[in-house]
Amino acid sequence: MLFQNIVLEMQANKQNVSSAQSFQKYVSTNNLKANTAASISIDSIKKLPKTLRDCNTMVLRLGSRLGDNQTYFSLVKSNDVNDFFFNDQALFGQLQPELFLPNVSIRSLFAFQLLPKVTETSVVNLAIASGLMAEALNLKDDKTIVVPATGQSTFTFNFKPLANEDVALEHINGQVEIDAVFVAKRDGKEHLFVIEAKHGDKFDSLAKHGDKFDSLAKHKLLYPSLSLLQKLPSSMPIVPVYLRSIKTENGINFYIAECPCIVNQQDELYSLDTLSPCKVQALHLANY
Numbered sequence: 001m002l003f004q005n006i007v008l009e010m011q012a013n014k015q016n017v018s019s020a021q022s023f024q025k026y027v028s029t030n031n032l033k034a035n036t037a038a039s040i041s042i043d044s045i046k047k048l049p050k051t052l053r054d055c056n057t058m059v060l061r062l063g064s065r066l067g068d069n070q071t072y073f074s075l076v077k078s079n080d081v082n083d084f085f086f087n088d089q090a091l092f093g094q095l096q097p098e099l100f101l102p103n104v105s106i107r108s109l110f111a112f113q114l115l116p117k118v119t120e121t122s123v124v125n126l127a128i129a130s131g132l133m134a135e136a137l138n139l140k141d142d143k144t145i146v147v148p149a150t151g152q153s154t155f156t157f158n159f160k161p162l163a164n165e166d167v168a169l170e171h172i173n174g175q176v177e178i179d180a181v182f183v184a185k186r187d188g189k190e191h192l193f194v195i196e197a198k199h200g201d202k203f204d205s206l207a208k209h210g211d212k213f214d215s216l217a218k219h220k221l222l223y224p225s226l227s228l229l230q231k232l233p234s235s236m237p238i239v240p241v242y243l244r245s246i247k248t249e250n251g252i253n254f255y256i257a258e259c260p261c262i263v264n265q266q267d268e269l270y271s272l273d274t275l276s277p278c279k280v281q282a283l284h285l286a287n288y
Helices: 004-013 023-029 036-040 050-054 088-092 106-113 120-129 132-136 219-229
Strands: 057-061 072-077 085-087 149-159 169-186 189-200 209-213 215-217 238-247 251-258 279-286
Touching: 004 050, 004 072, 023 036, 023 072, 036 057, 050 057, 057 169, 085 088, 088 238, 088 251, 088 279, 106 120, 120 132, 120 169, 120 189, 120 238, 120 251, 132 251, 132 279, 149 219, 169 219, 189 219, 215 219, 219 238
Parallel strands: 189 238
Antiparallel strands: 057 072, 085 215, 149 169, 169 189, 238 251, 251 279
16 A cells, blocks of 8 residues: 555554655655656545545645655545545535526527537636526626636645644645636625536446545645635635536536635635535536
């Protein structure tokens, strides 16, 4: 097992969070062979090694350190490994998507109908251009959302992996990808909406773990939110949104999970395990 030494050390010391350390140095010191990205860049529960799943432990990538370009990581143990993931089946499995009829011109959406295969980026743009995203997020004050920004860069921020632990982790100069971000007015106030998108044909389950359904790692949404938070005034909240889309024979089902606002408060440290949706909704866009 790749992380066996750390897991045993955490058990012996009764720790729930391991100290951040260089992954490359850890592998070299323990005479192991492993790919850095595949081992510590976990974006769904299906990619988390079974040995870590079985002991309710998540691995988190934590960027680099000053004067050291190696990639750092930490292990975090909870009572339930699902604390670190948005479980698609649990969130959306019981929802019946309602038909959404765009209140925009056919011309503005025509290009989307020409695409033989939709990508996560095009799905986000379609949800916004059609007005579906505005409907789901209750943006009655601002129906016209501009094309969202997207990209990736290196960011530094602190967070708590577990709310009931005093331990904080530092993500330093680590690469963070942002699927989509846009500003819109809701309830008379400007908000920054951070979208993490995932597209597929169905809610897959693990072949040997029928109770473990496809998912999104929570840090994939928390990291972008915290990366942008430090650039905002306290008057502009961030709304993290998980957008899960599924292609059907008749169109696309959009499942939207909205999390509570994150606000730039100087001494506030947000925790990974408590990032949970406060609202879920499912809408169907036909003929796409």
